[in-house]
Amino acid sequence: MRVGLFVTCLVDLMRPSIGFAALKLLENAGYEVTVPAMQTCCGQPGWNSGDREAARALAERLIAQFEECRYVVVPSGSCAGMIRAHFPEVFEDEPAMLAKARGLVARTYELTEFLTRMAKRASVSASFDGTVTYHDSCSGLREIGVKVQPRQLLAKVAGLKLVEMEECETCCGFGGTFSIKYGEISSAMAEKKCANIEATGAQAVVLGDLGCMLNIEGRLRRRGDVKTRVLHVAEVLAGTTEG
Amino acid sequence: MHFKARSSVALADATLQANLRKFQSTGFTALRAKAVAEFGPELFEALRGEGAAIRDRSLAHLDAWLERFEAEAVRRGATVLFAETRAEACELLIDICRRHGVRKAIKSKSMLSEEAGVNEALAANGITPIETDLGEYILQLAGEPPSHIIAPALHKSKEEVAVLFEAHHHAPRKDDIPRMTREAREVLREHFLSADLGISGGNFLIAETGSGVIVTNEGNGRMVTTLPRVHVCITGIEKVLPTLEDFSTLLRLLTRSATGQSISNYVSLFTGPRGRQDRDGPEHMVFILVDAGRTSLVGGDMQEMLRCIRCGACMNHCPVYRAVGGHSYGWVYPGPMGAVLTPSYMGLANALDLPHAATLCGACSVACPVKIPLPELLRKLREKQVDRGLRPRSERAAIRLWSWTARRPRLYALATAIAVRLLRILGGRDGMISMLPFGGEWTRGRFFPAPKSGRTFRSLYASRPKPARNRGQTTVFSSKQQ
Secondary structure (H helix, E strand, C coil), X not given: CEEEECCXXXXXXXXXXXXXXXXXXXXXCCCEEECCCCCCCCCHHHHHCCCHHHHHHHHHHHHHHCCCCCEEEECCHHHHHHHHHHXXXXXXXXXXXXXXHHHHHHHEEEHHHHHXXXXXXXXXXXXXXXXXXXXXXXXXXXXHCCCHHHHHHHCCCEEEEECCCCCCCCCCCCCCCHHHHCHHHHHHHHHHHHHHHHHHCCCEEEECCHHHHHHHHHHHHHCCCCCCEEEEHHHHHHCCCCC | CCHXXXXXXXXHCHHHHHHHHHHHHXXXXXXXXXXXXXXXXXXXXXXXXXXHHHHHHHHHCHHHHHHHHHHHHHXXXXXXXXXXXXXXXXXXXXXXXHHCCCCEEEECCCHHHHHHXXXXXXXXXXXXXXXXXXXXXXXXXXXXXXXXXXXXCCCCCHHHHHHHHHHHHCCCCCCCHHHHHHHHHHHHXXXXXXXXXXXXXXXXXXXCCCEEEEEECCCHHHHHHHCCCEEEEEEEHHHEECCHHHHHHHHHHHHHHHHCCCCCCEEEEECCCCCCCCCCCCCEEEEEEECCCXXXXXXXXXXXXXXXXXXXXXXXXXXXXXXHCHHHHCCCCCHHHHHHHHHHHHCHHHHCCHHHCCCCCCHHHHHCCCCCCHHHHHHHHHHHHHHCCCCCHHHHHHHHHHHHHHCCHHHHHHHHHHHHHHHHHHHCCCCEECCCCCCHHHXXXXXXXXXXXXXXXXXXXXXXXXXXXXXXXXXXXXXXCC
């Protein structure tokens, strides 16, 4: 079954290893994975900034890139959320494109959602020696309901112990352009998140979105914490955290 | 001063930060969560749906329900006045005061009176307004606006209030809350008994009975609405509900969402003035129903905002509000609901930063008892700003450039390859960038983690050695290439 991997622009630029981890997980689960070479961005920055036109152009491109794929899998709750929750709004006044957008919506899954719901073959055979805590990314959690899926998968990782932090569902302060418009508030929110992470004593915080990842890692290091690792759930599940 | 400047002051205010932390740890979110758990999460979800539907039904025929309300209220001896603007609401109120020779007015909590500046209008006309809600009373002494719609003085600590009471009550400083409250009650009692007019807000208006409703916890609302000769209920026209049955549904949602109570200490319905058989109640009862921008939202893409029943759950759950407090939002309504209402009522151009003062995390809309899609409304306001050319040129250019480049994958590949390499160099050995070009706001309080690899995923993927692609087999090269 052909699965298209939408790596997302932030993984592409900032953490290619996460893209390869997602690829490995999907292939382990028995899927033939294609990575459309011309993919770029889902249009979320434009959409959230109120630039419908900019968002629309990129959304249209993305729909075309993945037209041939039976499923589209995204290692990011917020990009998957952009497609699932907002693409139909982007094309609300264009019946033909709306139908295509709805088609993509029905085929698009966040990575852990796909692995728990669709994959027939077990994909996780990794091990991780230590304690982790999980940060629920806002869009994944509230736009598409990613909550138990990463935890179910993490439970299969040998040696991994999950301890929940206080307020694991509270925003880390990233918020896309919010982080560069309101740096001070954004950092103050990240600080609270970091304090909650550190209070668990976990060796790593695991999460499913690059925005949160950069924000939390940037704040942890700035406050002098060089120990607590910030890992994407795909890397932990694929056993590629030592990359 | 804008949101950003005000929030910067708020973040630097150690006392405020301590008060906000206390609010968060002992506050309403945990109480709401407990109340929802006791009610049954699924039942509560269904109730939220019903609440939203009731509000939508009311708003769909707002004019008809207001006419019905007016007819029923008048039939029961009340007077119903409509004010198109906030200034007109104040004029109507002052006129009532003149006609009844009012010198002193006692008030229970009313956000609309904050909106309209009722206290200032009364004072300017020689009438003394006295706030009797404890929080509002504290703020009246301090000369500050509320920072939360149901807990107006949450930004103040016990110690700050003690200093304030000492200065205004001319009594020795008390340091425990029961004694401070007793002292305030003693002061307020005099006012309750000597006031000529009582001004209340209205949580709801019931069309089928012509009643106003206030949902309170302190009991001052009962005295404000029954002791003085004249009672004026001043509220927004959108507060009307068709039936008492509708009200009972919304009441269950309101108190649980606001304070986690199954019901508040007092739920008061006032239907007309004192009747012939009644021993208590005002001789005159007047409703001032204020539009002040509300009808401009009816039928538009912000109409869902008019569902709001003023519970405060959105701000209680908002991580931005919890970081910077209510005063940062600059007008009467703070938090997510304020970030929608202020530009809607005061003009888009007059509150440019508020729709952006949110991470769109969605915690507000999940908590909202009437399912207002607050992040969606904030995003739509951002879109209106762009459409009207109200965003800074640099911001527009940046988004445009990103979108333009991302539509040209080969150029995009080249540009990102260069950017990734540069950022990697900037990151140095520890991979952390402490000064980001064009991203100074980011690096004020954080490092920017540099790209882990000097290449993009797409370029690594394109150049990975192609194994004989057995379907479903892990490609051994994938994880080694990182």
